[in-house]
Amino acid sequence: MEFVHRQRRGAELFLLVLSLAVGIGAYACVGLGAQGHVPADIYTYGGWLTALIVAAHLTIRWKAAYADPILLPVVAALNGLGLAMIHRIDIARKAANSDAREFAPGQLIWMTLGVMLFIAVLVVLRDHRRLQAFTYTAGLSAVVLLLLPLVPGLGTNIRGARIWIHLGPLSFQPGEIAKVLLVIAFAGYLVLYRDALALAGRRFLFIDLPRGRDLGPILAMWGISLAILVFQNDLGSSLLFFGMFLVMLYVATERPGWLFVGGGLFAAGATLAYPFLGHVQQRVEYWLDPFAHPDDATQIINGMFGMAWGGLTGRGLGLGSPQKTPFSYSDYILPSFGEELGLTGVVAIILLYGLLVERSLRTALICRDNFGKLIAAGLGVVLALQVFVVIGGVTKLIPLTGLTTPFLSQGGSSLVANWVIIALLLRISDQARRPPPEFGESDDDMDSTQVVTMR
């Protein structure tokens, strides 16, 4: 008898209670630390957060009963922590300038939208394999979305990178949505062509190198990522998209040769483009020796000061000065946690991300269809890469690039896109963990229609 997964919805509910305690507790601590009292709106805020999370949980019970029980609680904890920290920095910004715009209420609205989309995905998308029909549509839309910021009048240059578009009062980063679409497009494409990409080729120095004519798609992806690098000045997104493609190619073909070819191509492209990228050059210089540029590398220096000031256990929520770091509520939210929750908090957050990645890769492992496997692996690795690039950047492990920290950073497009990603992962994991359909007993007539029953 084959191993059968249990639904584990009760476990999920228990973990969700813990997550809500973390999120709402952090919100209360922020008020206590920074203002000396629990925020007056703790009941409405806590009620709202609970309602959103319970709604998401009930949707899973109703539409994806076998889905992974860990993913939602981890995401709920991260999102709650992010909201509390954005609120904490709002308080500090308000104290310095009473006209300062608050970001936390907006973030809560974006979270609401994210959860609504999450529910919509689970309700509408009964089977992830249907997405395979949208392979080329998704790919084309992703490319269009990526190019949108380059349209004059629509895109704007913020902090040196051209990755935003503005529509009236609304602004968003199309790259966040393109990320999801690209994973779907790659998965669909690779399911169709994996045999050709996997089997043909020659062996060179212990590495199976792919056939020249199969290099087409990788060259196309290389071109797109270089275009992002050169025209949008964004090393982070460029690395993310190309890395995502390479990794999915590797999973589909089981040939590490693709990683070497792709890695080489990216290194060559980045080296060739480097002399023309003042913005990226600057960031590399600031990374190598931030203290040599005390006036320009203030962000990275302040981030390091903040983390050092936090030390092992942190100054306490509301008791540090994370607002001293520019963009401490978005790109630099992790050093803000480092300052107020210390190394302990930082490691906890990194482990939460590690759990997310591990659960998505596990989903990929147990998934029964190749398309789902590729999507789950792709989404998991994208998450891991993004977390590594942004946290590594703000903690001076690698040069700084402007990506958002999933679920923590202030920013609508990122939050909504990440909730959709979690919905997709839950949908795939529900399919993967659901006991396989059994063939009905048919004693004699082999020609009669087989009855397939879903459990």
Add this chain to the structure above:
Amino acid sequence: MNRPIRNLATGCLVLFLALIANATYLQFFKADDLTSLTKHPNNARVSNAAFSAPRGDILVNGRAVAHSKKSDDEFKYLRTYRFGAEYAHVAGFFARGRIGAVEASENSVLTGESPELFVNRVGDILSNKPPAGGNVSLTINAAAQRAAYEGLKKLGNNVRGAVVAIEPSTGKILAMVSSPTFNPNRLATHDFPKANATYLRLLKNDLVPLNNRAIEERLPPGSTFKLVTAAAALSSGKFTPDSLVPGGASLDLPLTSKNLPNENGGSCGASKITLTRALDVSCNVAFGSVGLKLGADALREQAEKFGFNKKSYFTDLDDPLTSQVTSIFPTKVDAPQTAYSAIGQFEVSATPLQMAMVSAAIANNGRVMKPYLVNEILSSDLDVIKGFNPEPLNPDSPQAISAGVASKLTEMMVSVVDNGTGRPARIPGIAVAGKTGTAQSAPKRPPYAWFTSFAPADNARVAVAVLIQDAGVERDQISGGGLAAPIAKAVMEAVLDR
């Protein structure tokens, strides 16, 4: 497709472990470095916190020259300097983002973070008291410091100069004043824009008031260097105080057509005079010829025994803004340059601290002590945690000159004050030993006036060096005896309680 997925999981694990390792490095291993005010004075988080915490006192003769006073604004404590400019270069200043002198070099004691105060801090934690900083007591003698400060001030606020007094037997610094100076209270104020403006004004000032000229200014010591030449001469055995040396109006220099004249072009008296007389009248001709006879190597060896060419032996004021410059006796010297070097010109240069040490060594029977400024580290309750013991500058060969040579030199120096150029330093009833110096640095610049001395001559309690770099007075009024000696006298009288 499961094998690549498993590999990817391993890859992701490596990435996340790298993130955790890097965060640990920043927040644990590098945290002390990044939150050290001396290394990163512009770390606003730390300096704001430091502003909100009480610091220990800096004490001189039991009285606080730097004290943290309760303050009503957001920073809770205000650092105040009771004597203002008088101790600015010694006690230093504690401003947001900037810190200097003892405030910087003893920062960990003053904040209470020093490991030496660990036991006290544990006590504070156990008894639930706010952690208190330790106190630092200085070797400074308040009366001597006041005399030095007043003496320089009398010459005018813009006079460039410095005074250093040392206890010869220990190396304790009894006075250290540099002029022009500044008011550290104006830097420590909580009105940050104002403090910043003050700092920028001090930085832009051509007279560099932030500079501690006692240890950071290296100038030709002029005739005070003749003490070193005389020490080398007596130590060589070729000369006694009564040896006859060339006098006259000028010395014919080998290898050149130039002659070495005396100050003001006058004569040293007769064509042959005694070495004692040569020191009395500060005869360039005599010491130039003595230098030629001894050779540059002997002079350099003697100078190095006193501390020349030795790097940063005085560490109590080591902070990012201040650092001791090395006094120099050049390595490559030809014959005419040797004659000039012997009278403290050419490339010979010294700090006022170094010239005070030459006097102190002669006073201390030839033994050179390492100068120090921090006397004791005390707990917040004034219990002595750590005291500092006197130590010789060169533990291997503590004697710069033999005791016999030292006593002969002392006699010669007493003669300088009794019968020679050092007369303005005479103290009734006490034998004072001294040497003047007037150093010409460049033809157009006014010469520097030096004076170094000690008293009482037979059992010295204080050695002092005074440098007046520029007092803004007429050229013919500049001389070590006229400008510098009265200040040295006042400092010696203060220590001797006269």
